[in-house]
Amino acid sequence: MAAYSSPKRAKTPLESSAIMNRPYPFRADKSRAFPSPAVLESLPFDVYLHNMPIWYRLDNAGKLYPSVSGNRTTTVFRLSAHLSAPVHAGRIQTALNNLMPRFPFFAVHLKRGVFWYSLKKSTRLPLVEQDSKYPCTDYPLLRRGIFPFRVRCRGNLIAVEFSHVLTDGTGALIFLQSLLAEYLHLSGVPRQDCRGLPVPGEAALPEESEDAFKRFGNPLLPPPRTLDKAFHLPLSLEQKGRYRITTGIIPLKPLKEQAGQFGTGINNFLTAVMLYSFEQMLQDMPPDMRRRVTAPIRINVPVNLRKFWPTASTRNFFVSIEPEIDPRLGNWSFEEILENVSCYMNTEMRPRFLAARMGRNLRSEQNILARLAPLGVKNMFLPGLYARYGTNLYTSGLSNLGAVSMPEHLRPYIQRFDFIPAPAMDEKVKASVISWNKHIYMNFGRLVRPAITELYVFRTLVGMGIPVKVESNGP
Known part of the structure; x- marks a missing residue:
């Protein structure tokens, strides 16, 4: 398959770094392929593996989503950034590899249990994918070994798509901000203080993976009012896979x-x-x-x-x-x-x-x-x-x-x-x-x-x- 690379032209300052100058080929299939063992062995797995439990229970909001996920209600949302120059897929992959040990809670896949789904830690890493026309679709969340998020790119765009099984918009935005910072630093932007952003080399905080519903919620409180059915647009749905x-x-x-x-x-x-x-x-x-x-x-x-x-x-x-x-x-x-x-x-x-x-x-x-x-x-x-x-x-x-x-x-x-x-x-x-x-x-x-x-x-x-x-x- 042809390698993914931008057209030949004069390089901008953002692209002038000598790091990762070879193009990164996308996989031809849409299965969530994983990096080669050589890539895996290059990571600090003493941090990546040992700083996290073997499995997590889904939080209160996430428990419902695996059972309702389907071709149309995918439970997947997207955050993306447009940069000032075309992105380099190989450099994004390196940034993602560097960042995953800092987000060990995201290095998981769904595990089917007797009563509920859970999140089980994965020793594999997600691969950057080429973007498609319709975002937040074609996501086989329940397939074995699938990460509940993915990183995609094309042109000058970097996108992350997360299932609500894993996190909400705030958690996804923190991850995207850190990924952008690492990618830009690998692209030649001088490293400076990124205070407030999780960065590679830091240890993950235990609180980052806590179920805050359990910590702050009180099931004994009286419930809010019950709602009835709302008005819906009298329009027919598009064919599956179009968003x-x-x-x-x-x-x-x-x-x-x-x-x-x-x-x-x-x-x-x-x-x-x-x-x-x-x-x-x-x-x-x-x-x-x-x-x-x-x-x-x-x-x-x-x-x-x-x-x-x-x-x-x-x-x-x-x-x-x-x-x-x-x-x-x-x-x-x-x-x-x-x-x-x-x-x-x-x-x-x-x-x-x-x-x-x-x-x-x-x-x-x-x-x-x-x-x-x-x-x-x-x-x-x-x-x-x-x-x-x-x-x-x-x-x-x-x-x-x-x-x-x-x-x-x-x-x-x-x-x-x-x-x-x-x-x-x-x-x-x-x-x-x-x-x-x-x-x-x-x-x-x-x-x-x-x-x-x-x-x-x-x-x-x-x-x-x-x-x-x-x-x-x-x-």
Whole structure:
């Protein structure tokens, strides 16, 4: 197979290093091939193997995902960075090899047990893969020996895709930041202080692999209210394996100013824009179709619990809150929706109410029937329960990772970051937000062909005087 390398041209300062000047060939097949023994023997395996347990239990959020993972609901999300020069796949592989001993908790694969899946340590390493048109798809998570994450590249892009079995957006972002730092240093950028980022040569902290749900959660707390089914877009799903991405590139300043005029922050503002856009879609439907809508419009908004309970854990540690409007109560103006969202967020984003959600999730895990049911039985029933009590309750989702920070000496070599949500069959369209260098990158992932949601959202923003540049991976 032909080696992967960039076209011949004058080298930029980023590419001037003599390290790893040979191209790195990708494997022809899509099985998760592993490095040769020579590569494995070059690693400090006294650190890599002995600083971690043989196996881990899945955390409270991760336990559900192996049983519900499939061709469409893959449980896989993506974080990526565009650099200022084409990337070198072999150098990325070296950076990944160097970094894995620092993240021993990620050097695992799923192990099937009698009652639950678990994470078992692996003595192998993941190989960098060539990127494909559709992200977060074609991921055989349950295949033997498969890592619950992968590193991909093409052009000037480096991407990491993680299953929620392993970690959440915060844990994945920490890994990507460290991978970028190591890659840029191998590419000739002088090594300077990367304080705050895990770097090769450091020992992993025990707290980084802790299940923070168990440490901070209390299953005895009263649960939050029970939700009913939400409104879903009346659109047919695309064929399996297709996940269409539309990105809106939004200047941070006008967005922040517009949100400030309403007396709120960017997250509340964008959540209100999402709800308002769905409300406008309903208003534009034929009257007979609109009359059949008997469910609220509800957005799933993940909350990073590390902001409320300090932990260095790189595992899952989040709960979801669910701002909504009910179209059966009449038409909603944007101002009404934003006021409703702000009041809801101000209440639900308090530790006592977040703790109640954490407690509910822990209590369901400790249910005696759930604990004693064999894994085969769980695999039969959990997908239906996940749809009924999970994705079926949300019209869409909006996940905001906030602003990315990188060491100052590395910033000139990074053009942008992107955050793509995991696909879900019931929600059909979801959005994720990340900020870098005075821009917001709002990525929509959809399992349907028409880009209706994105059209309404971006049209709403432009109507408020906020410019939006739109990109897509297909029609």
